[in-house]
Amino acid sequence: MTTSPQQDSRNRTEVVVLEEVPGVRITRDFDAPVERVFRAWTDPDQFRRWIGPRDLDTAIEHWEARTGGSWRYAARRHGEEIARFYGSFHEVRPNERLVQTFTWEGAPDGVSLEVLTLEDLGNGRTRTVGLSVLQSFEERDAMIASGMETGVVEGFEKLDELLTEG
Amino acid sequence: MTTSPQQDSRNRTEVVVLEEVPGVRITRDFDAPVERVFRAWTDPDQFRRWIGPRDLDTAIEHWEARTGGSWRYAARRHGEEIARFYGSFHEVRPNERLVQTFTWEGAPDGVSLEVLTLEDLGNGRTRTVGLSVLQSFEERDAMIASGMETGVVEGFEKLDELLTEG
Numbered sequence: 001m002t003t004s005p006q007q008d009s010r011n012r013t014e015v016v017v018l019e020e021v022p023g024v025r026i027t028r029d030f031d032a033p034v035e036r037v038f039r040a041w042t043d044p045d046q047f048r049r050w051i052g053p054r055d056l057d058t059a060i061e062h063w064e065a066r067t068g069g070s071w072r073y074a075a076r077r078h079g080e081e082i083a084r085f086y087g088s089f090h091e092v093r094p095n096e097r098l099v100q101t102f103t104w105e106g107a108p109d110g111v112s113l114e115v116l117t118l119e120d121l122g123n124g125r126t127r128t129v130g131l132s133v134l135q136s137f138e139e140r141d142a143m144i145a146s147g148m149e150t151g152v153v154e155g156f157e158k159l160d161e162l163l164t165e166g
Numbered sequence: 167m168t169t170s171p172q173q174d175s176r177n178r179t180e181v182v183v184l185e186e187v188p189g190v191r192i193t194r195d196f197d198a199p200v201e202r203v204f205r206a207w208t209d210p211d212q213f214r215r216w217i218g219p220r221d222l223d224t225a226i227e228h229w230e231a232r233t234g235g236s237w238r239y240a241a242r243r244h245g246e247e248i249a250r251f252y253g254s255f256h257e258v259r260p261n262e263r264l265v266q267t268f269t270w271e272g273a274p275d276g277v278s279l280e281v282l283t284l285e286d287l288g289n290g291r292t293r294t295v296g297l298s299v300l301q302s303f304e305e306r307d308a309m310i311a312s313g314m315e316t317g318v319v320e321g322f323e324k325l326d327e328l329l330t331e332g
């Protein structure tokens with residue numbers, strides 16, 4: 001379970017480090033309809049505005065959010081590139097499901113398979129459940145140790161702000 | 167470990183159902199250099215000639231074997247389509263490593279992440295190790311129960327024949 005500090009909100013980010021499989025499950029509710037949340041995950045101009053921790057910016061280098069497409073972006077701090085990531089869009093099922101691969105170029109043999117499902121909670125609210133599974137527990141634990149959780153929690157807070165903008 | 171009948175050969179297919187992660191590891195040696203084996207995995211006209219069990223044919227519908235590319239093919243028995251599969255090429259690292267996603271359209275929520283590594287054994291021989299990891303043990307066990315192993319063993323025997331042709 002998450003221990004990171006989070007803003008006061010009814011929408012908290014739950015990070016569960018799985019015991020049975022080498023993965024992490026991240027659950028988060030948003031005060032926006034499914035279509036709106038899905039667009040924030042698949043439109044590159046929206047995605048770059050919220051992904052990652054607050055002290056980093058994202059520069060999209062390639063983005064083709066369709067089944068069989070791929071993506072690549074860099075993370076920058078004060079304009080200086082500090083990390084690059086890339087992967088594929090295995091499946092883009094609008095407003096329901098997004099399946100991607102993910103590699104940080106600093107560990108080029110590590111690959112995560114990420115399945116995001118979106119659930120309509122009614123009243124214009126949406127639950128997202130993200131399941132990331134790696135090839136070994138060592139890789140999973142290294143991902144946790146990298147400070148991933150802070151980036152996820154802060155990113156979702158930025159996403160709240162973006163969704164509020166309308 | 168594999169129990170399927172296999173042709174008399176020094177190159178046997180070892181199928182290990184993993185205990186720790188929801189995956190399968192398949193190891194196989196081939197009497198051909200790394201470059202030749204890699205081409206048989208990435209060239210669609212070669213790949214379709216050996217993939218799958220002996221009683222099926224493969225019709226490639228889409229094939230873009232590059233990092234960020236994707237693929238799609240159908241399996242046919244006596245000309246009749248019986249299954250379709252699709253996925254992405256997350257990474258194509260020539261003669262070393264191939265990372266793909268894999269979905270059988272009959273179970274569209276199931277996704278396997280497949281990492282193939284090629285090792286030069288010297289004397290014109292190559293070892294391939296394929297690690298397939300799914301999102302749950304249930305999905306992994308369903309994949310085993312589907313008769314996957316027969317297809318793998320027979321496919322590699324067809325690949326032996328293709329490699330012998332030169």
